Amino acid sequence: MPAGEVILDVRDLSVSLEGSAAGQRLLEGVSFKLEAGEILGIIGEAGAGKTVLARTLVNGLSEPLRVSGGQVVYRSRDLIALPRKELARIRGNEIGYIGANPTGSLDPTVSIGQQILEKLRAVQPDLSKAEARERVLEVLAAVRIPAPATRFHEYPFQFSGGMMQRVMIVDALVTNPTFLVADNITQSLDVTVAAQIIRLIRELRERFSTAIVFISSSLPMVCDIADEILVMQGGRIAEKATPEAITGRPKHAYTQSLLERLPRIWGPEIEAPRTTTASDLLRVVDVAKTYRVRRKGSFAAYNDVQAVRGVSLTVGEGENFGIVGESGCGKSTLTRLLAGLEAPDRGKIEFQGKDLGSLKGSALVEMRRSFQLLLQDPYGSLPARMAVGRIIAEPLLIHRTCPKKEIRERVLAAMAEVGLDPALENQLTVGLSAGQRQRVSIARALVLEPKLLILDETLSALDPVEQSKLLELFARLQRDHGFTYIFISHDMALVRKVCHRIAVMYLGRVVELAANQSLFENPGHPYSRALLSAVPTLDDHPFKTRDHLLEGEPPSPVDIPRGCTFRSRCPIAVEACGETDPETVPWSSDSMVACHLAGAAGLGGPGDPGVRHEGESHAQSA
Amino acid sequence: MFILGFLCRRLFQGIVIIFLVTFLIFTLLRVVPGDPARLIVGGMAPDEVVAEKAKELGLHDPIPLQFVRYLGDLVQGDLGNSFIRPKSGASFGGSAYDDPTRGERAEVLGLIVDHLPLTLQLAALAILFSLLISLPLGIAGGLNPGRWQDRLAFFSGSIFVSVPNFWLGIVLSLLFSVKLGWLPSIGYKGFIYTVLPALVLAIEVAPFVIRTLTVSLAQVMQEEFIAIAPIRGLSRWRIVMAHALRNASVPVMNLFGIQLGTLLGGVLVVEYIFDYPGLGLLTINAVLQRDFPLIQGIAICISAIFVIINIIVDLAATAVDPRLEY
Numbered sequence: 001m002p003a004g005e006v007i008l009d010v011r012d013l014s015v016s017l018e019g020s021a022a023g024q025r026l027l028e029g030v031s032f033k034l035e036a037g038e039i040l041g042i043i044g045e046a047g048a049g050k051t052v053l054a055r056t057l058v059n060g061l062s063e064p065l066r067v068s069g070g071q072v073v074y075r076s077r078d079l080i081a082l083p084r085k086e087l088a089r090i091r092g093n094e095i096g097y098i099g100a101n102p103t104g105s106l107d108p109t110v111s112i113g114q115q116i117l118e119k120l121r122a123v124q125p126d127l128s129k130a131e132a133r134e135r136v137l138e139v140l141a142a143v144r145i146p147a148p149a150t151r152f153h154e155y156p157f158q159f160s161g162g163m164m165q166r167v168m169i170v171d172a173l174v175t176n177p178t179f180l181v182a183d184n185i186t187q188s189l190d191v192t193v194a195a196q197i198i199r200l201i202r203e204l205r206e207r208f209s210t211a212i213v214f215i216s217s218s219l220p221m222v223c224d225i226a227d228e229i230l231v232m233q234g235g236r237i238a239e240k241a242t243p244e245a246i247t248g249r250p251k252h253a254y255t256q257s258l259l260e261r262l263p264r265i266w267g268p269e270i271e272a273p274r275t276t277t278a279s280d281l282l283r284v285v286d287v288a289k290t291y292r293v294r295r296k297g298s299f300a301a302y303n304d305v306q307a308v309r310g311v312s313l314t315v316g317e318g319e320n321f322g323i324v325g326e327s328g329c330g331k332s333t334l335t336r337l338l339a340g341l342e343a344p345d346r347g348k349i350e351f352q353g354k355d356l357g358s359l360k361g362s363a364l365v366e367m368r369r370s371f372q373l374l375l376q377d378p379y380g381s382l383p384a385r386m387a388v389g390r391i392i393a394e395p396l397l398i399h400r401t402c403p404k405k406e407i408r409e410r411v412l413a414a415m416a417e418v419g420l421d422p423a424l425e426n427q428l429t430v431g432l433s434a435g436q437r438q439r440v441s442i443a444r445a446l447v448l449e450p451k452l453l454i455l456d457e458t459l460s461a462l463d464p465v466e467q468s469k470l471l472e473l474f475a476r477l478q479r480d481h482g483f484t485y486i487f488i489s490h491d492m493a494l495v496r497k498v499c500h501r502i503a504v505m506y507l508g509r510v511v512e513l514a515a516n517q518s519l520f521e522n523p524g525h526p527y528s529r530a531l532l533s534a535v536p537t538l539d540d541h542p543f544k545t546r547d548h549l550l551e552g553e554p555p556s557p558v559d560i561p562r563g564c565t566f567r568s569r570c571p572i573a574v575e576a577c578g579e580t581d582p583e584t585v586p587w588s589s590d591s592m593v594a595c596h597l598a599g600a601a602g603l604g605g606p607g608d609p610g611v612r613h614e615g616e617s618h619a620q621s622a
Numbered sequence: 623m624f625i626l627g628f629l630c631r632r633l634f635q636g637i638v639i640i641f642l643v644t645f646l647i648f649t650l651l652r653v654v655p656g657d658p659a660r661l662i663v664g665g666m667a668p669d670e671v672v673a674e675k676a677k678e679l680g681l682h683d684p685i686p687l688q689f690v691r692y693l694g695d696l697v698q699g700d701l702g703n704s705f706i707r708p709k710s711g712a713s714f715g716g717s718a719y720d721d722p723t724r725g726e727r728a729e730v731l732g733l734i735v736d737h738l739p740l741t742l743q744l745a746a747l748a749i750l751f752s753l754l755i756s757l758p759l760g761i762a763g764g765l766n767p768g769r770w771q772d773r774l775a776f777f778s779g780s781i782f783v784s785v786p787n788f789w790l791g792i793v794l795s796l797l798f799s800v801k802l803g804w805l806p807s808i809g810y811k812g813f814i815y816t817v818l819p820a821l822v823l824a825i826e827v828a829p830f831v832i833r834t835l836t837v838s839l840a841q842v843m844q845e846e847f848i849a850i851a852p853i854r855g856l857s858r859w860r861i862v863m864a865h866a867l868r869n870a871s872v873p874v875m876n877l878f879g880i881q882l883g884t885l886l887g888g889v890l891v892v893e894y895i896f897d898y899p900g901l902g903l904l905t906i907n908a909v910l911q912r913d914f915p916l917i918q919g920i921a922i923c924i925s926a927i928f929v930i931i932n933i934i935v936d937l938a939a940t941a942v943d944p945r946l947e948y
Contacts, residue, residue, distance in 0.1 A: 060853040092855015104846035107865045109943045118864070123855040157945050171854065 004036035007179050007211050008057070013070035015052055015061065015235075026052045026065065027235045034179065034211050041226025041243070042215040043258070046463050049235040050215045051100075054183035056080075057213060058097050059087060074179070093123035096172030096210070100184035102164035105171075106156045112167050113140075113152030120174050139170045142207070143200055144551070160553055161327075162193035166200070173204060179211045186221065190326040190490060195534035195549050198225055219258060220536035223247055231255050247538055259538075261464055263493035265520065266539040272516035275319055275500045281452060281484050282315040282338070287347035288508075289333050303558045307333035309508035310347070312584075315452070315484060322499030322516075323488045324531065328554060330508040331488050335456045338486065339373040340364070351452070369399055372445035376457035378437035382429050388415075389425035392443045399448060414443040418473060435466035442473070449481070456488045471498060492535045496520055501590075504528045507554050507565045510584070514591030524593035526570050547571075564596065572597055625937070632936070636929035643925040644918070648692060651914045652685050658914055662705050692918075701730035701922070702915035704908075730919035733904060738923070741893070741900035744816050744823065745885055749878070751824030756831035763832070764839025764870065765862065775836045779829035787888055791822045791895040808897050819896045823888045827881055834877045839870040872939050872946075879935035882928060 015027040027049045034040050044050050055061050057072055059079045071078045074095065079087065099105055106115050113136060120132045127135070140148035143166040156164060165185055172180055182201065186194035202225060205212060216222050222229055223243040231239040231252065239252040250256045264270055289308040295301040308330045315321045325331050336342045337349065340356055349356045351367060359367055375381045382391060392411045396402055402410060412422055418439040429437060438458060445453060453474075459467045475498075477483055489495055495502055495516075502519050504512040504527065512525040523529050526548070533541070533548035550569045555561055561568060564577040576596050587593040659676035660667075680688060695702060707728040763775030795807035795818060807818045842848060843866055851861045886902075893902030901920060908916040940946045 055853075058853050060850075062849065088855065088857065091853060097850070097853045099846070099850060101846055105850050107847050107869065108945060109868055110865070118860070119854050119856060122857065122860065155944050175855075 006033050007036050007075065008034040008213075009071075009073040010057070011071045011073065013053075013056060013072060014068045015049075015056055015065055016068040018064040018066045025068070025235055027056065030070070030232075030235075030237055032230060032237070032240065034213065036178065036211055037205070037209045038228070039205060039212045039214055039226045041222035041229040042213060042232060043217070043219050043222045043229060044232035045217060045258075047234075048232040050217070050232055051183055052235075053232070054097075054181050054213070054215050057181050058091055058095055060091075060097070089123075092119060093175045094178050096175070096177040096180040098165070098168050098172050098180070098182045098185050100187040102168045102185075102188070103156065103159075103161055105164075105168050108156050111153045111155055112159070113137075113154075116167070116171050116174055119171060123175055136170070136174055139174045140167075142173075142204070143169050145170075146552075160193075162189050162196065162553060165189060165193075165197055169197075169200065169204070173208055173210070176208060177210055179213070181213045181215070183215045184217065186216065186218075191492065191534040191536070192326055192530060192550055193553070194221070194536075195545055196551065199545065199549065201225065218536050219246075219262060220538045223538060224536065231258070261468075262538060263464075263497060264539055265493055265496050265535060265537050266542060270496075272496070272520070273320065273498060273500055275316070279317050280314045281317040281319075281352060282486075283350040284311060284313050284315075284338070285347050285350070286310050286312050287334075287337055287344035287349060289337060289342065289344050305557050306508055306560055307557060308337065308344070309560070311503075311505075311508075311510050312347075313503055313510060313513060315486060317451075317484055318478065318482055319484055319501065320478075320499045321484070321486045322495040322502035323486065323505060324490060324492065324495055324502060325505035326490070326531075326554060328557070329505040330557075331505055332456065333508075334505070335373070335454055335486075335488050339371060339454050340368055341373075365399070369395075369401070369448045370450050371452040371454060372448065372450040373454045373456065374438070374441050374445060374458040376461055378434045378441065378461060381441055382437055384429060387426050387428060388420070388432075388440055391429070391440060392447060395444060395448050401448065410447055411443075414446045417446060417477070418443045433466075434462055435470065438462065438470060439473075442470075442477075446477070450483070452484045452486065454486045454488070457490070459494060460489065460491060467494070474498070492531065493537070504531065507560065508557060509565065509594065511566065511594045512587075512591065513584070514587070514593075518588050518591040522588060522591075524587035524591060524598045525566075525595045526572055526597075527566050530569075530571075566595075628937070628940075629933070632929075632933045636926075636933065639929055640922060640925050644693070644696070644922055645689065647918050647921045648689050649685060651917065652688070656912050658705055658912070661912055696922070699731065701734070701919040703727040703729055704733060704913050704916050706911045706913045707733065707916070730915050733916060734901070734919055734923050737899060737901045737904045740810060740816075740898065741889055741902060743813075744820055744889065744893070744898065744900055747816050747820035748823035748827065748885065748888075751820055752828040752831055755824060755828045756835060760832045760835030761839060761862075761867070763836035764866075765843065767836075767840040767843075772836065772840075775832050779832040782825050782832075783829040785825065787822050787826050787891050788895055790825060791819070791892055794818055794822060795896070810899050815896075815898065819892045819898050822892050822895075823885065826888045827885060830877055830881055830884070831874060834873050835870060838873040839866060842866050842869045845869075868942060872943050875935050875939050875942070879932045882931055886924060 010030060010032050013027055013030040014025060017024040017026060030053060032040070042050055042053065052061070052065065055065075056067060057079075059072070059082070061067065067080050070080075072080050074090065077086070077090075079090070082090075106112060113133075116136045117129075117132055120136060121127060121129070124132075137148050137152060140152065145151055145163060145166050151159075156167075159167060168185075185201075186197055189197065198221060201212070201214070204210070214222060214225055223246065226243060228240065228242055229246050230237050231246065231254065233254045238254045239246070239250070241251070246255060247259065250259055287308060288306070288310050291305040291307060292302045293305055295303050311330075311334060313321075323331055323334065333342075337344050340349075343357060351370065354367065356364070356367065386394075389408070389411050392414055393407050396407050396410060412425065415422055415425065420436065420439050420443060424432075429440065432440070441458075459470060462470065471494075474483075474485060478485070485498075487495060487499055499516055501513065501515050503510045504519070504525065506527050512519065512523065512528045514523070514528075519528060520532065521542070523532060527550075529543050529548045530550045533543035533545050548571065550571075552569050555565065555568055563579050564570070564573070564582055567573045567577040570577065574597065582594045582596045584592050584594040585598065587598050657672070657676075659672045659679060659681055663671050663675050676682060680691065683691075692702070704727050759775045759778055762771035766772055798805040798818060799807040805818050806815050809815065848861060848866055851865065852858070889900065889902040890905060891902075892898070893900045894906055897903070901923075904916070905920050907913075908920065936946075
């Protein structure tokens with residue numbers, strides 16, 4: 001990058017929490033400079049003060065936070081001390097800001113085009129309405145939003161998270177700012193979409209020559225995009241260096257520990273977890289689920305949302321089974337079917353050889369004891385007005401599996417097992433951390449002595465430290481009780497670490513079902529490769545984003561295209577893909593793939609066997 | 623296209639509602655004690671005249687049959703004739719059963735059409751007054767939660783909701799009509815007569831509007847898009863006027879659909895107090911005189927108003943917030 005003019009000069013910046021007795025400091029003595037066209041990455045864990053810094057850079061702190069010292073000098077003007085009127089001329093015009101929550105960033109009742117137009121005209125009043133409109137459309141096209149002229153008139157709720165983040169990028173860049181704050185802009189997005197956004201930001205930097213402060217909690221992502229990186233810890237700058245220096249020769253102990261804790265995905269020393277499974281616990285045969293939803297704005301027309309379209313899989317006893325895919329791929333619906341919360345329209349689910357569909361009444365209730373569901377949101381899944389001990393006792397009271405006298409004993413035993421302080425028994429959940437709350441959920445599932453635990457993104461709301469502690473707990477429970485786990489997750493690193501076999505879902509179907517090692521080293525489906533290519537990692541990446549990353553988003557589950565459903569985004573699709581939906585065929589000794597071109601030339605992993613036909617592959621796998 | 627489907631569905635629902643109301647009112651009025659035929663011909667009439675009248679009205683037929691007959695008239699726009707009120711508009715005293723003026727009864731539809739505009743005028747002015755009172759209080763409260771503006775909104779709302787409307791009506795007419803002589807208060811001889819009753823009604827409705835507006839505005843102000851708007855470069859004025867109020871207005875609009883009941887209940891009392899010749903006063907007299915056709919007609923009319931106003935409210939809410947499904 002050209003070493004140009006210094007655009008932003010942050011000097012000894014401190015922010016404190018007003019009203020707290022000790023004047024708690026959230027930022028302390030932060031200083032750095034940003035040059036024109038530079039991308040400065042800021043990395044740190046939750047609570048490191050990244051977002052506070054991002055807001056302070058645009059003088060957007062709200063009470064009770066207050067700048068207690070230092071300056072943010074933008075082109076020789078201190079933004080913190082600037083009078084409101086002058087600030088209004090700069091902020092939103094020369095300085096752009098993009099936040100972590102794209103879907104909540106615009107007024108839900110006004111079309112996105114109108115709102116960007118409103119902003120542009122507010123900061124550049126000289127622009128005529130027609131000029132402004134043209135400019136908005138131009139930038140909408142620049143971030144590759146399809147059909148910008150139509151989407152201009154659509155409302156925020158009609159956009160997916162990824163598309164909405166593109167809209168917010170347009171909102172920030174439409175004024176052609178000299179400097180942009182991007183605060184965790186990929187946090188709420190799927191990995192593939194996040195990778196698209198990162199690629200976009202890099203392109204736009206070239207085109208608009210904007211200096212960017214890029215804040216993220218993902219070190220690999222920041223290393224990928226930034227020219228220089230600030231490592232933050234507890235509101236202070238721990239280290240400032242280039243990405244190469246951070247990953248190669250970290251100076252600060254905190255940076256080193258960050259690197260060490262980073263989950264590894266590829267590398268010679270990585271060993272996939274293995275298991276020897278005796279018998280099948282859960283057999284899923286060709287299940288499908290379609291929801292009927294009344295079409296908006298119509299009198300009596302319905303849309304059929306095909307959430308799950310014929311999934312077959314088996315989960316062995318004592319196995320860790322992973323289900324991965326982008327949002328909207330049908331993971332959660334499949335979870336609901338597996339947990340028996342809803343009945344499939346077609347196909348059957350057998351648990352220990354018994355068809356769940358044929359069970360009624362008390363037999364079904366009894367069967368439900370054997371599989372328990374753990375949810376993502378640790379706050380919404382526990383009743384707020386019940387003591388911890390009572391919450392954990394609830395399943396025992398419902399199922400009456402043990403005498404009343406023993407309930408308390410069982411509850412305390414379960415609490416001890418998941419590592420909850422027995423003193424919490426009579427407390428409400430109010431003061432508990434997310435990790436502790438998940439432990440309460442686990443204890444609640446545990447008391448029924450289930451066989452299968454279904455973990456629907458159970459760990460994604462937790463920070464990495466707490467996450468690894470809970471993983472250890474899961475492993476211990478598996479050793480002690482012989483649990484089987486189904487991990488539903490979008491976190492490929494987690495899946496790599498714990499799962500024995502993994503199903504990759506796309507648009508309601510399993511497109512690849514493979515053992516851990518096969519999937520990560522030798523994926524057969526182009527979609528699996530795309531998913532893997534989007535995983536941010538410092539490891540030597542066998543799947544380059546450049547070759548495998550997808551553009552666009554999955555088609556709507558209402559209008560499923562003919563032929564292979566992945567065709568519309570597939571980098572290697574051929575004519576045949578448009579004709580028939582591919583059958584699932586064996587791909588390597590321990591994987592199955594639904595693709596006409598499984599392993600097309602040059603795109604496979606290490607053991608690429610080239611294009612094969614169905615007959616051959618059967619022969620080879622036999 | 624959206625609107626058409628929406629209107630079809632809602633109007634159909636509305637007709638079902640009105641039908642049910644009609645059925646309910648009709649049945650209830652038939653089972654309560656009291657003989658309509660006796661009412662019509664008067665207390666002095668001999669029994670055979672009463673029996674003849676009853677036969678003429680079909681009162682001896684089974685209730686379902688009577689109801690079907692009534693519905694048949696209803697779809698032709700005929701709500702029947704009042705039992706009591708003569709066409710001339712004059713009230714009657716103890717005139718004999720064979721007094722010729724008894725024959726000519728006023729049409730219910732005509733009575734309603736005569737009285738409804740006055741009540742609509744009263745209601746519209748009351749809504750205007752209540753908005754004038756609650757918009758400043760509610761907006762100030764919503765923008766400054768926890769501060770004195772919020773408390774002012776809360777306290778004034780509490781006071782308004784605790785004041786009985788009959789008391790307020792009497793006190794206001796004493797003050798403005800008797801003591802100060804600024805406004806007339808009894809009867810109706812022109813638009814100025816609507817002001818005092820409307821004020822009383824407005825104070826009855828205002829606390830709900832103030833509270834809803836304060837709460838919903840305070841909630842909207844917590845939203846991310848409001849917090850981020852100044853960073854995007856929008857002025858405070860635009861943020862509040864173009865975005866916060868727009869979003870906060872949806873619950874207030876829905877409130878009006880619901881509060882219509884309060885408003886109509888208030889109309890009964892207020893019209894009675896001020897002797898304001900609207901639908902409310904007509905209702906009270908109809909009930910006191912057991913004028914069944916008139917009570918039925920008014921009930922149907924009011925349920926139709928309910929249905930129409932709620933359709934309008936929902937349409938307006940969808941126009942503001944397109945996420946609401948039609």
